[in-house]
Amino acid sequence: MDIKHLNLRESRAVHCSECALNPICLPPALADEDLDQLENIIGRNRPIPRGGVLFRYGSQFEAIYAVRSGAIKTCSISANGEEQITGFYFPGEIVGLDSIGHQTYESTAIALESTAICAIPFEALEELSRKHTTLNHHIFKLMSSEIRSDHQIMQMAGKRPAEEKVATLLLSFATRYKRRNLCEDNIHVPMSRADIGNHLGLALETVSRIFTHFQELGVISVNGKQITVLNRKELLALAAPC
Amino acid sequence: MDIKHLNLRESRAVHCSECALNPICLPPALADEDLDQLENIIGRNRPIPRGGVLFRYGSQFEAIYAVRSGAIKTCSISANGEEQITGFYFPGEIVGLDSIGHQTYESTAIALESTAICAIPFEALEELSRKHTTLNHHIFKLMSSEIRSDHQIMQMAGKRPAEEKVATLLLSFATRYKRRNLCEDNIHVPMSRADIGNHLGLALETVSRIFTHFQELGVISVNGKQITVLNRKELLALAAPC
DNA sequence: CGGGTGCTTGAGTAACGTCAATTTCGGTGG
DNA sequence: CCACCGAAATTGACGTTACTCAAGCACCCG
Numbered sequence: 063m064d065i066k067h068l069n070l071r072e073s074r075a076v077h078c079s080e081c082a083l084n085p086i087c088l089p090p091a092l093a094d095e096d097l098d099q100l101e102n103i104i105g106r107n108r109p110i111p112r113g114g115v116l117f118r119y120g121s122q123f124e125a126i127y128a129v130r131s132g133a134i135k136t137c138s139i140s141a142n143g144e145e146q147i148t149g150f151y152f153p154g155e156i157v158g159l160d161s162i163g164h165q166t167y168e169s170t171a172i173a174l175e176s177t178a179i180c181a182i183p184f185e186a187l188e189e190l191s192r193k194h195t196t197l198n199h200h201i202f203k204l205m206s207s208e209i210r211s212d213h214q215i216m217q218m219a220g221k222r223p224a225e226e227k228v229a230t231l232l233l234s235f236a237t238r239y240k241r242r243n244l245c246e247d248n249i250h251v252p253m254s255r256a257d258i259g260n261h262l263g264l265a266l267e268t269v270s271r272i273f274t275h276f277q278e279l280g281v282i283s284v285n286g287k288q289i290t291v292l293n294r295k296e297l298l299a300l301a302a303p304c
Numbered sequence: 305m306d307i308k309h310l311n312l313r314e315s316r317a318v319h320c321s322e323c324a325l326n327p328i329c330l331p332p333a334l335a336d337e338d339l340d341q342l343e344n345i346i347g348r349n350r351p352i353p354r355g356g357v358l359f360r361y362g363s364q365f366e367a368i369y370a371v372r373s374g375a376i377k378t379c380s381i382s383a384n385g386e387e388q389i390t391g392f393y394f395p396g397e398i399v400g401l402d403s404i405g406h407q408t409y410e411s412t413a414i415a416l417e418s419t420a421i422c423a424i425p426f427e428a429l430e431e432l433s434r435k436h437t438t439l440n441h442h443i444f445k446l447m448s449s450e451i452r453s454d455h456q457i458m459q460m461a462g463k464r465p466a467e468e469k470v471a472t473l474l475l476s477f478a479t480r481y482k483r484r485n486l487c488e489d490n491i492h493v494p495m496s497r498a499d500i501g502n503h504l505g506l507a508l509e510t511v512s513r514i515f516t517h518f519q520e521l522g523v524i525s526v527n528g529k530q531i532t533v534l535n536r537k538e539l540l541a542l543a544a545p546c
Numbered sequence: 547c548g549g550g551t552g553c554t555t556g557a558g559t560a561a562c563g564t565c566a567a568t569t570t571c572g573g574t575g576g
Numbered sequence: 577c578c579a580c581c582g583a584a585a586t587t588g589a590c591g592t593t594a595c596t597c598a599a600g601c602a603c604c605c606g
Contacts, residue, residue: 138452138455138456138459140459140544141472141543141544142544142545142546143546146455146458146459146462148455148458159448159451160448160451160452160455161448162444162445162447162448163441163442163444163445163446163448163449164445164448168448168452168455169455188440188441188444192434192437192440195434198430198434198440199405199430200405201444202404202405202430202443202447203404203405203406204405205404205444205447205448205451206401206402206403206404206405206406206410206447207405208451209401209402209447209450209451209454210380210402210410212451212454212455212458213380213388213390213402213410213411213454214380215458216388216390216454216457216458216461217380217382217388219458219461219462219505220388220461220502220505221501221502221505221506221507221563223593223594224593224594254551254552254553255552255553255554256552259463260462260463263461263462263463263505264463264594264595265463265594265595265596266552266553267553267554267555267594267595267596268593268594268595270553270554270555271554271555271594273553273554274554274555286552286553286602286603301383302382302383302384303384304384304385463595465561465562466561466562496583496584496585497584497585497586498584498585506562506563507562507563507564508584508585509562509563509564509585509586509587510561510562510563511585512585512586512587513562513586513587515585515586516586516587528570528571528572528584528585
C-alpha cells in the first residue's frame, strides 16, 4: 500500500504562517518575511490512510516530512528480518532525519491512523538553509534532538523493569501533547499494543497486563486507545522510582 | 577527574592531511587546499587518561571531538539516577553530535583508556561550513549516521536473546576496525564487561557467560580485553539466526 | 449480523538477573 | 623482579521477571 507523493503541491489548504503547529516545527527558524520561501518548497497532499507507507526503506531519499495531524511510526529491519520500531511521530514533529545525506531512505515510515503531512524536499531545504543561517542552525538542532530522543529511548529500553518502560513512554506522550497545548492527561494512543511492545522491547501481552495493573492502581484509566492519566504524580513515580 | 581543555592548540603533532584517519573523519568534505582552514580551528592536546572526562553533562557546549586514538564512552543519566551508556567511539569517529544546537552538553563522555582527541570548536566549524557547502553536507551526514547507529543499537537492545546482542556488538566493533584497515578478527575491547552489559541492557555476569560460551563453541577466543574471531561465519549466524 | 483483528487474561516455563564465592589480572611499591 | 593489593572477571546456585502458548472476549468494519 505505497502512497505516491507526486504532485506534492497540489493542495495547499494551510500555510505555515497560519498553522497551529508552527511554534514547534520549522518556522521558528525564519523571520516572517522569509517564511514564504519555505512555503514555496513545501508540498501538501491528501492524507495518508491508516497503514499507508509514507516512505519505504531503500527508496530514493527526496524529502523530510512534518506531521500535520495523525501519527507516524518508523521502523528499521534487522538482519534476521524482524522489524524494530525506532520512533513514533506526532503533529509538529519531523520524520526522515535519519536519511539525510543518503541516497535512499534508511527506514520505513507508516501511518498509524489517517495522517496529514507536509513534504519538505531536502535539496531545496538545504539550498534555502544556505541563505538563512538560522534555518541551517535549526536543522542541526532538530537532528541533535533526534539523537537525544533516541538516547532516551535507549535508556528506557535498557535493563529496566517493564512497568518503568511503559510509564516512561506514557509520560513522553503526555509531554508531547502538552507542547501542542493539548490536555496532557488525556492521551490518545494511536498505535497497537504490539507496536508499543516492539518499541519498548516487551511482549504485547506484557504491555496489556501493565495497562490493566496501572488501572487497578488508579493511576490511569484505559479505554481502548484512549488513556486518561488520573494520578500524574504516581505515574512519575512508577517511571522512575526513588 | 575533569580534564581542562584550555590551550587547545598547544600541541599539533599531527595534521589532518597526514592523519591516517582522514578518510573516515571530517577531511573528506574538503578539498586539500581548504583543509588548512579546518586545521586552523582544530585543537589537540595531551591524551586523556583512562577514566578521564572529556566533557560532562550540563557543562558549556563548545566543541565536538574526533577520537584520534583510544576509545570514548558516552553516557546519559536517567531520571532515577542510573547511567546508560549511549555509545562507544573509536578512532576516526566524532563525539558530541547530540549536543549540537544546545547551550550545554547533553551527555557525559569518558575515556576508556588513554585517548587522544582533536577538539573542533563548533561555532568555528559552523562558520566554516557556511563557506563550504560540502562540509555542511558532511556534518548533516555525520549526524544522520549517528541517528542510524542509535537505531541499530535500539534493534540490538530490544527484545532479543542476550547471545544475539553480544554477537552483534562484536561484529559492530569488527566492522569499525575494518574501516580503519585494521585486522577485523583481532578485536581489542577497551571497555569493561559492566560497560558492555549496561550498553546492551544485560547483567555483566551474562556478558561474561556468553563470552565463555562463544569460546566453548570455538567461535571466538577470549583473552581478557583481547578477543579473536575464529569463525566469522558462525558469529554472524549467532548475531542473526535464520 | 458475521468475521476478523486486536486486546485481555491465564498457566507454565525459559531466560536472565541477583547474590555470593573464587580466580585472574593489572598496577604499585618494596 | 617479585610480592602484594584491589579491581575486574569468572563461575555457580537460586530466584524472578517477563515471554510463550493458548483460550476467550471486545470491538470495529463491512
